[in-house]
Structure formats: structure tokens, C-alpha cells
Amino acid sequence: MSLPPDAAAKVVADLELALHRAAMPVPVGVSVRHFHITEEHWRKVFGNVEPKKKRGLLQPGFWAAEETVTISGPKGKIERVRLVAPWRPKTQVEVSRSDAQHLGIDAPVKGSGKLAGAAPVTITGPAGSIEVADALIVAQRHVHFAPADAQRMRVKDGDLLRVRCGGGGPRETVFESCLARISDQFALEVHLDTDEANAAWVKNGDLAYLV
């Protein structure tokens, strides 16, 4: 086996970074299927009422509402899909791939808000039903960082990170290409969907590690 001359230095640098990060766990947040909605779409589905707050989320400014909808596709439907407020400029429904298969919709992996090429889905509430052409996605794995967390973990916005989850459990898993997102509006958290969380046998608040 022949190696380039700087291979050993690269291996040591990678190991050193991994050891540096190993002391800094990242809490897991499991994203269960949910939707974001424009105010205009909200009126069509819920009428002239306002969403009611059920609970705050770890990410500042976001909250889960009391209100839920039914989403449907050619093969099936899923009830009790919860609103995450506040309003968005585009309506976005985030499901797992298992959910998408149940609906019979070929939903792509997309970063939040990146809805070009998203799949169509029907959203039904107490006041009516809408079909939204580019709304259904499977959320890209990502890690939220406050700027200070990103700095101490030596992460830049847009980095694709390797995250080890479920250590000590029956299904330890390493997720490649987790998108780093840095904002002073963010709290440190790796966001997985239910397929990913269940594959790694982790739940909200379990600790993951950048490796």
C-alpha cells in the first residue's frame, strides 16, 4: 500500500480534530412529521382562526401549535400532522421517507426552505383542503449551532459533518453529510427525522458526537 507523503500528517490532524470534538456532545432532536404554512394557506385550511401555542421548541422562536392537519397522497393519508409556527413564506411539509412511502409520494431530500423540486401533497383541515405543488420534503440531516458552539467545535456554516449516534445502544450509527447551520438564533442540536432516529435507536436529548 503506497500513501502520499502527507498522509500521516493528515491522519494525525483528523484524529486530533476528532478527539477535540469528542469532548463536546451534541443533543439529538427528533423531527416528527410536521408542517410550516403561509398565512394565506392557513386561512384556506383553518379559516379565520389563529393557531394556538402548545409548546415551545428548543430552537428559539419556533413553537408547536395545537392545530394539526391530515396530509394525503395517492396511496394513503396521515392524520394529526402538527403545525410548527410562525408563518413561513412558503408552505412546507416535512415527513420521513417511511411516511412518504405510506402516502405514495416520491418526496426528495431537501434542506428546509429549499423547495425547488419538492413533491406535491394535499393538506386538509377543518375549513378546507389545498393541494400544494412544491411542499413535501424529507428534511436533510443538519446540525444547528450557535456561533460560540461552532467556534469551539471548529465548524463552519455549510460544512458537511459526520455524526455518531446511539453509542452504547443496539443500533449505533454514523450519519454522513449532516449539514452545519450556524445562526445566533440557533441552539446546539442535531436534527434527525424519525427514520434516522429509529435506525440509530435514539430519542430526543440523547447525545451524539461529531467524528
Added chain:
Amino acid sequence: MSLPPDAAAKVVADLELALHRAAMPVPVGVSVRHFHITEEHWRKVFGNVEPKKKRGLLQPGFWAAEETVTISGPKGKIERVRLVAPWRPKTQVEVSRSDAQHLGIDAPVKGSGKLAGAAPVTITGPAGSIEVADALIVAQRHVHFAPADAQRMRVKDGDLLRVRCGGGGPRETVFESCLARISDQFALEVHLDTDEANAAWVKNGDLAYLV
């Protein structure tokens, strides 16, 4: 950073084994929820009829039947869960953790046939319904090897393998602790459940790699 004196040799040996195995892909088989059943339980659920073959499976001797059941738990039910024949000495229902959460049942990860501690589930067919106390499991990730495949890949029965899946796709994932099972009745295949396959964005026949 101080390392034990044999660290470099160990790293090189690991790399060499990984490079050796990297030339030998392993097809992915996605296990959708299904059940195995005893003949006695079959009679209670289906009566005096015989299961009909729908299609053979890659693993020799196993086949998917035309017949399906409904499984249920405290929170929900799932219809069209397919029989995998032939008869088994114990009834066993294999679901994903997403399925188990839908049913409201805390099903453990178990190897096939290792049913001590499995969860209870209700199975309903055209002739009746049974509750089986120790039947519901989430199957442990595993890799089937024919003896010749195991030998060329330097794998022993019972090894816990690291398997890289979904390379080139949007959700590359490394699954730790995949149980190696070797038998002259087996064909080379890594078995993942639907949560794992969807987490890694892979489908039947995609290629995985031992790493």
C-alpha cells in the same frame, strides 16, 4: 497525543482489511414488516387453508405468501402484514421501530428467533385473532454470508460488522454492529429494516460495503 507502540501496525492492518473488503460489495435487502408463524397459530388465524406462495426470496427456502394479517397494539394497527413461510417453531412478527411506535408497543431489537423479551402483539386474520406474548421484535441488523463469501471477505460467524450504505446518495450512513451470520443456506445480503433503509436512502439491490 500518545499512542500504544503497536498503534501504527493496527491502523495499517485495519486499513488493509478495509481495502480488501472494499472490492466486494454486499447487496442490500430491505425487510419490510412481516411475520413468521407456527402451524398451530396459523390454524387459529386462517383456519383450515394452506398458505399460497407469492414469490421466492433471495434467501433459499424462504418465500413470501399471498396471505397477510392485521397486527395491532394499544395505539394503532397495521394492515397487510405479509407471511414469510415456511412454518416456524415460534411465531415472530418483525416491524420497524416506526411501526412499533404507531402500534404503541415498545418492541426490542432482537436477532431472528431470539424471542426472550419480545413484546406482545395481536394478530388478526380471516378466521380469528390471537394475542402472542413474546412475538414482536425489531430485527437486529445482520449480514447473510454463504461460507465461500465469508471466507473471501475474512468474516467469522457472529462478527459484528460495520457496513457503509447509500454512498453517492443524499444520506450515506454507516451502520455499526451488523451481525454476521454464515450458513450454506444463505446468499450474500445485508438485511436492513425500513427505518434503516430509509435513513440511508437505499433500496433492494443497492450495494453496501464492509468497512
